[in-house]
Amino acid sequence: MPTDMDLWIQPCTRCADLYGNPATEPPHQYLIFIGAGEKREVRVDEHYKCVRCRAMFARILAGPPARQIWMLLNAGQH
Numbered sequence: 843m844p845t846d847m848d849l850w851i852q853p854c855t856r857c858a859d860l861y862g863n864p865a866t867e868p869p870h871q872y873l874i875f876i877g878a879g880e881k882r883e884v885r886v887d888e889h890y891k892c893v894r895c896r897a898m899f900a901r902i903l904a905g906p907p908a909r910q911i912w913m914l915l916n917a918g919q920h
């Protein structure tokens with residue numbers, strides 16, 4: 843987990859739309875790739891940050907299909 847993560851951001855519309863979608867969905871235009879997690883040389887997730895609202899996303903690429911989604915890591919309560 844990055845240490846410079848902003849907690850409790852307010853996601854922009856693009857992030858709010860992407861959140862919870864299947865990981866097969868491509869990242870939206872404001873997301874920048876910041877790194878990937880690997881287990882035994884298999885990519886298990888990718889991390890992205892939104893340049894608009896500073897949301898941090900994890901794109902889950904391994905495990906049960908139902909869990910392979912875009913997870914928003916620092917969204918505030920709505």
Ligand SMILES: [Zn+2]
Nearest residue numbers: 854857892895
């Ligand atoms: Zn955003």
